Amino acid sequence: MTVPATDPGRSRHAQYPGRKETAGLDKIRAFVDTEIAPFADAWDQAEQLPSELLTRIGELGLWAPFLPPDDGGSGMDWTGIGQVHEEIGRGCSSVRSFLTVHTMVTWTVQRWGSAEQQARWLPRLATGELIGAFCLTEPDSGSDAAAMGTVAQPADSGWILNGHKKWMTAGQVAGLLLVFARTEAGMSAFLVPADTPGVRISPLNAVMGTRASMLAEIVLREVHVGPDALIGPPGWAAGTVMTGALDLGRYSVACGCVGVVQACLDACVAYTSKRRVRDGRLSELQLIRRKISDMVVSSRAARLLCAEAGRLKDTDDPATIMATWVAKYHASTAATAAASDAVQIHGANGFVSDYPVARLYRDAKVAEIIEGSTELQQITIADEAYREVAR
Structure with missing residues (x-):
């Protein structure tokens, strides 16, 4: 039996006749194919993204397309954002990570910022002239906001921040830090320019994974910011800014994981169609075909879950929160499984940078930890199931 080489990535939009693709997605897909995917392994090894790429992302209007045109965006809906982040994730999870955190910061300014904050920051965030970093996680408390050690104390002309943040995506090049800190009133959020005296970035x-996402550790020592740095009133951020931004982060990661599964599928179909074993190709072996079929089903299921979460976001339906938890849980675990199978299919070639699957495996595992670990998602989803039964 001879199996012809196929390119499932290029035809996958035809798998859903009723699925509307966002305008210009073909252009973004071509951008990923020519300017991201071929260089992702080199960026992974260098542990950084080139400034030219960040500029190109801005030229394509991908930093914050969800913003209205008056703020420098294109008014793209969240379903479209998900499709964009899937394509970027297919090419390089580190690039998608940049878009994830930048989206979280930019959306926060748009949704919760004052008119003055929006006028000051949104135009530069929209173009990528200014990169945003989401500063929540800390070395000793992780993402446990209740155990956060960073504090903000009122001063005569603003606030003084002291604390230590870690694992900040894009932190090495970010110009604007969205910093979460404890105040007497509760959790609060502050917009802190990265060049503010007292901010030290390492x-x-x-x-292991998303090695080119330019992670940083950020220490704040007697960092003085004005009253205009505070997002909303003091003590207001936990149930608003943090919850909303993290929901968008989970959505972006989930969509990016669909791209990872698709990248594994593309790589494995291409590899097994050419790789010969005994008197035939790898693609003719039943166990190989089982793994391929699992990737096909996983990618379609995860894509539909993400589409549902995006649709609910676009209609302002509160159910989008749980839909996003479900999508992120399924997509991230599916990405890890697909990447593991992809390495297995490639054999020893799966361990070297000549093939993308080693990077895909490492990047997929990261997605099971960030924006809510797999275990936290399992607890949250189960809790919702019990609540629904009790109604």
Whole structure:
């Protein structure tokens, strides 16, 4: 039996006749194919993204397309954002990570910022002239906001921040930090320019996955900011800014994981169609075909879950929160499974940078930890199931 080489990535939009693709997605797909995917392994090894790429992302209007045109965006809906982040994730999870955190910061300014904050920051965030970093996680408390050690104390002319943040995506190049800190009133959020005196940024290197996402450790020592740095009133951020921004982060990661599964599928179909074993190709072996079929089903299921979460976001339906938890849980675990199978299919070639699957495996595992770990998602989803039964 001879199996012809196929390119499932290029035809996958035809798999859903009723699914509307966002305008210009073909252009973004071509951008990923020519300017991201071929260089992702080199960026992974260098542990950084080139400034030219960040400029190109801005030229394509991808930093914050959800913003209205008056703020420098194109008014793209969240379903469209998900499709864009899937394509970027298919090419490089580190690039998608940049878009994830930048989206979280930019959306926060748009949704909760004052008119003055919006006028000051949104135009530069929209173009990528200014990169945003979401500063929540800390070395000793992780993402446990209740155990956060960073504090903000009122001063005569604003606030003084002291604390320590870690694992900040894009932190090495970010110009604007969205910093979460404890105040007497409760959790609060502050917009802190990265060049503010007292802010010390140190690169984090030799991480396992998303190695080019330019992670940083950020220490704040007697950092003075004006009253205009505070997002909303003091003590207001936990149930608003943090919850909303993290929901968008989970959505972006989930959509990016669909791209990872698709990248694994593309790589494995291409590899097994050419790789010969005994008197035939790898693609003719039943166990190989089982793994391929699992990737096909996983990618379609995860894509539909993300589409549902995006649709609910676009209609302002509160159910989008749980739909996003479900989508992120399924997509991230599916990405890890697909990447593991992809390495297995490639054999020893799966361990070297000549093929993308080693990077895909490492990047997929990261997605099971960030924006809510797999275990936290399982607890949250189960809790919702019990609540629904009790109604």
